[in-house]
Amino acid sequence: MAGFEFWGGVLMARVFAVTARSVSSDWRIQGKRWKVWSKKDCARPVPGDGPEGTEYDDCVDGKVEVGVYPILNRDAAANLTISPPLEAHKSNAIIHRIVRVDVGFENPMYAALEVDYSESDQDRTGEALNRTEKGVIITTAVMHKMKDEMQSLDSIIDSKVLNILPNSDTPQIFIACGRGARIKSYDSYIILSFVNGTLVLSIGETIGEVQDTGFLCSSPTIAVQQIGVDALLQVHPHDIRRVLLDRSVNEWRVPEGKTMIVTATTNKRQVVVALSIAELVYFELDLDGPLNEYQDRKAMGSTVLALSIGEVPEGRQTTPYLAVGCEVQTVRIISLDPESALETLSLQALTSQPSSISIADMLDASIYNPHPTMFANIGLQNGVLLRTVLDPMNGQLTDTRTRFLGTRPIKLV
Numbered sequence: 001m002a003g004f005e006f007w008g009g010v011l012m013a014r015v016f017a018v019t020a021r022s023v024s025s026d027w028r029i030q031g032k033r034w035k036v037w038s039k040k041d042c043a044r045p046v047p048g049d050g051p052e053g054t055e056y057d058d059c060v061d062g063k064v065e066v067g068v069y070p071i072l073n074r075d076a077a078a079n080l081t082i083s084p085p086l087e088a089h090k091s092n093a094i095i096h097r098i099v100r101v102d103v104g105f106e107n108p109m110y111a112a113l114e115v116d117y118s119e120s121d122q123d124r125t126g127e128a129l130n131r132t133e134k135g136v137i138i139t140t141a142v143m144h145k146m147k148d149e150m151q152s153l154d155s156i157i158d159s160k161v162l163n164i165l166p167n168s169d170t171p172q173i174f175i176a177c178g179r180g181a182r183i184k185s186y187d188s189y190i191i192l193s194f195v196n197g198t199l200v201l202s203i204g205e206t207i208g209e210v211q212d213t214g215f216l217c218s219s220p221t222i223a224v225q226q227i228g229v230d231a232l233l234q235v236h237p238h239d240i241r242r243v244l245l246d247r248s249v250n251e252w253r254v255p256e257g258k259t260m261i262v263t264a265t266t267n268k269r270q271v272v273v274a275l276s277i278a279e280l281v282y283f284e285l286d287l288d289g290p291l292n293e294y295q296d297r298k299a300m301g302s303t304v305l306a307l308s309i310g311e312v313p314e315g316r317q318t319t320p321y322l323a324v325g326c327e328v329q330t331v332r333i334i335s336l337d338p339e340s341a342l343e344t345l346s347l348q349a350l351t352s353q354p355s356s357i358s359i360a361d362m363l364d365a366s367i368y369n370p371h372p373t374m375f376a377n378i379g380l381q382n383g384v385l386l387r388t389v390l391d392p393m394n395g396q397l398t399d400t401r402t403r404f405l406g407t408r409p410i411k412l413v
Contacts (some may be wrong), residue, residue, distance in 0.1 A: 044351060062063065092118035121307035146374070189213065189232075193221040198236070214243035222273075228285055235264040240283070241258060242291055265307035270318055270336065274304035280334075282342065284318060298334065298342040303327040309336070309358035310374070321345070321395050323376050325354030330379055333395045345395030352382040355409035379410025 073081050093114045101109040119128040163171040190207065192199040198221045203209040211217070215234050223235040232247040237260040240252040254260055254275065264273040270321040271283040271291065280298040283291050306325035312318060322334040329350040335343045356379040361372035376397060388400040 014224075092116060092121065117329040135194045191221055191224045191234075195220055198234075212247065214241070214247045214249050215240060215287055218355065222261060222265040223266050223271075225268070225271075227266070227268055227271070227291065228289065231265060233271065235261060235266070235271070237261050240271065240273065240291075250291070252291075254358065263304060264309050265309050265322070267309055267311050267319060269312055270309055272307055272309060272322055274300075274307055274324075276303075278303055280304070280307075280322075280342070282322075282336065287317075295370070296342060296343060300324065300326055300332075302330075306354045306357045307381075308376070319359075320392075321359065321376075321390060323357045323359055323390075325350075325357050325378065327353060329353055331357065331376070331397075333376070333390065333397060335395060346397050348376075348378070348386075348388060348397045348400070350378070350386070352380040352384065355381050356412040357380045358412040377412055379412050381409045383407050383410060387390060 031110050037401040075081050093116050095112050095114045095300050098112045099108050101111050103109050120126075146332050159175045161173055162173050184327055187203055189202060189210075192201065196220065198215060198217045200210055200213050200215050200217065201207050202213075214232070215221075216236055216239065219236040219238065221234055221236055222234070223297060225233045227233040227242065232243045234241045234243065238254050240261075243252040244250070258276070260276050261273045264271065266272075269285040273281050273283075275281065279298060279299045280366070282294040282298070284294065300399050303326065304324055306323075308323045310319045310321070316335060320335065322336050324332045324334055326332070330351060331348040331350060331354060332344050333346045333348075335341060335345050358377045359374065360377065361374050363369070364373045367373075374390045376388050376390045378388070380386070383404060383406045385403050385405050386400055387403075388396060388397045
């Protein structure tokens, strides 16, 4: 079902066949005038009342109910006919989201995310609500594009609408495009991390588990990254593994004792890991190939809960800033520039402990600027998201904006 979304992650899905109509639209079939409309007066609808073809989308104390819809068919002579309306109404349900399902030329279908409150509505103790079936919670996701999907056109140079074909009354669209590079890249693996191990799936004509990848599968994976042009990187609690093209492995092990890696952040040339002793270890890919550890380590004085470095900017070998979220409810911006490596540049106080951080260049719709702005997005344990501008020149944090997204810790990907 294209465009289907889970909002809140604690909903049940129902699919029902109806006929989609635009709000307040008039149309004629077989000489009969139909009007499709929505009424929003927050009065409980009665299926079937109102004119034929009426679409109901009412709210009663925050409860949304779907009414009745006509169904389109064709007779033996291929004439369009309308059958009696199909009742898609369902009482005692909170409908959080309705989307159309693409079924081609068949009667349209809708998918609804809803919660049945029939028992909860009659129970003042609240126990019925706790017993209500909640469905599935999505905790993480990945999107994969198969190799045989439709290929896009290269850069379009010019286009015109012309009618140059003989014996044709229909104009055609002609497009002139450059050839561009014909090399297309695809992902090779899907990495699934569990609390006690890692599963590696190979992507090809089919998707299946593989064992000879060089990844350590007996430990959970904290981070995974293609590093350089021909190597893969796996970070797990006790080791950083760099798997080369010939499947040989270079390892960096955490110091002896009870120390372990608690979180990590990576891009194609840089790696930063936080140890359980509140230290940061910084690695940078050398131009000759090795992944080198920076000579000093950064003591944070508090447990590190989240890390982020941005992608390597165009024209540079490395990104200059690292964001570090600590248990003492702060986020620090730390320099990764060779001249001032691991120096603290700025600090942001928080109202709760950070759960995740993401440095990203994004277009700011609130200002007219054709170029992306560097932001530090900070998710908190209390469900608040902070978006603050990260100055690309000096690493200062400014113009912080907040938004409450829910009661659960925010995960940024």
